[in-house]
Amino acid sequence: DTAVSQTPKYLVTQMGNDKSIKCEQNLGHDTMYWYKQDSKKFLKIMFSYNNKELIINETVPNRFSPKSPDKAHLNLHINSLELGDSAVYFCASSQVGWTLIEGGYGYTFGSGTRLTVV
Amino acid sequence: DAKTTQPPSMDCAEGRAANLPCNHSTISGNEYVYWYRQIHSQGPQYIIHGLKNNETNEMASLIITEDRKSSTLILPHATLRDTAVYYCIVPNTGGFKTIFGAGTRLFVKA
Numbered sequence: 362d363t364a365v366s367q368t369p370k371y372l373v374t375q376m377g378n379d380k381s382i383k384c385e386q387n388l389g390h391d392t393m394y395w396y397k398q399d400s401k402k403f404l405k406i407m408f409s410y411n412n413k414e415l416i417i418n419e420t421v422p423n424r425f426s427p428k429s430p431d432k433a434h435l436n437l438h439i440n441s442l443e444l445g446d447s448a449v450y451f452c453a454s455s456q457v458g459w460t461l462i463e464g465g466y467g468y469t470f471g472s473g474t475r476l477t478v479v
Numbered sequence: 480d481a482k483t484t485q486p487p488s489m490d491c492a493e494g495r496a497a498n499l500p501c502n503h504s505t506i507s508g509n510e511y512v513y514w515y516r517q518i519h520s521q522g523p524q525y526i527i528h529g530l531k532n533n534e535t536n537e538m539a540s541l542i543i544t545e546d547r548k549s550s551t552l553i554l555p556h557a558t559l560r561d562t563a564v565y566y567c568i569v570p571n572t573g574g575f576k577t578i579f580g581a582g583t584r585l586f587v588k589a
Binding site for chain 1: 513515520521522523524525528564566570575576577578579580581582
């Protein structure tokens with residue numbers, strides 16, 4: 362059983378198109394995230410959701426719209442794709458308050474979605 | 480900006496110990512240090528974390544200095560499969576907005 366699963370794994374699309382990436386976790390975590398990893402390998406937080414509520418929106422263009430229908434799912438919809446959106450997008454989850462819990466194991470990441478905009 | 484600084488790359492001979500340093504001089508008293516690694520372009524994987532005391536698990540050991548301003552991840556017997564990017568992070572409270580730096584790219588050589 363994959364703990365955090367993302368689909369699709371690869372996505373190649375043309376500029377201007379709209380696409381979605383789906384994420385599901387079966388860990389019972391309350392918090393989910395989207396991270397973007399660019400060509401320099403920096404992992405940058407995009408959104409954090411806690412119990413379906415948006416907590417962090419890290420100055421991401423409003424072409425990116427996350428949706429969390431329930432605690433186990435966090436999807437990412439991208440409108441009017443641009444060349445600069447090409448990157449690997451990672452979904453992650455964690456238990457709430459994990460940073461204050463001695464046994465908190467932090468983030469569990471999905472395997473990533475490689476988005477290429479041509 | 481990342482709250483941690485790490486060397487961009489390191490080499491290690493297979494079978495030898497790999498010691499990966501991390502500076503986190505602005506760490507607060509109740510903030511943990513976490514280590515993750517990313518193999519190829521897979522999702523980062525948890526390795527170990529600690530607050531004050533040294534920690535050891537089946538994957539690695541974590542040595543934290545007494546002033547908590549730096550730490551070292553130790554892979555006791557590195558294998559070729561340990562070649563990866565290693566991230567040292569200090570999550571903010573709640574972990575909602577953790578910054579990952581560029582990490583250290585570890586090359587384990589035969």
